[in-house]
Amino acid sequence: MKKIVLLISIIILARPAIPFLEYIVNYDYIVKELCENKEKPALKCNGKCHLMKELAKTAEDDKNTSSDKKQNVKQEIEVLFYQDFKSLSCSNSYVFTNNKINSVYQNLYALTAIQSTFHPPTFLV
Secondary structure: OHHHHHHHHHHHHHHHHHHHHHHHHOHHHHHHHHOOOOOOHHHOOOOHHHHHHHHHHHHHHHHHHHHHHHHOOOOOOOOOOOOOOOOOOOOOOOOOOOOOOOOOOOOOOOOOOOOOOOOOOOOOO
């Protein structure tokens, strides 16, 4: 499946280069048969006129497909609703404090940092 997707993507990406490949492969046929300037060898066209026509045709096809895609784009409209609500008011605010200490709580934290700096032993020889 991955190979098929890879092959299709390569074909899509290589589509603009197809006229060049066709020109290279069929060079002799294009120069002898399809060239418009066969009667004027001084121009040294060598079938480049045919290549330019094919490139223009490919570019026009790409332009048409991209414009078709733009025409098919649907614009979505989001409708948002807003409802104002009455403000909240607090008449009396009470703060409850509990002075009783929770006896279930255990302090499991222990300081493991050494307060003094370690100095390695020195040997006097």
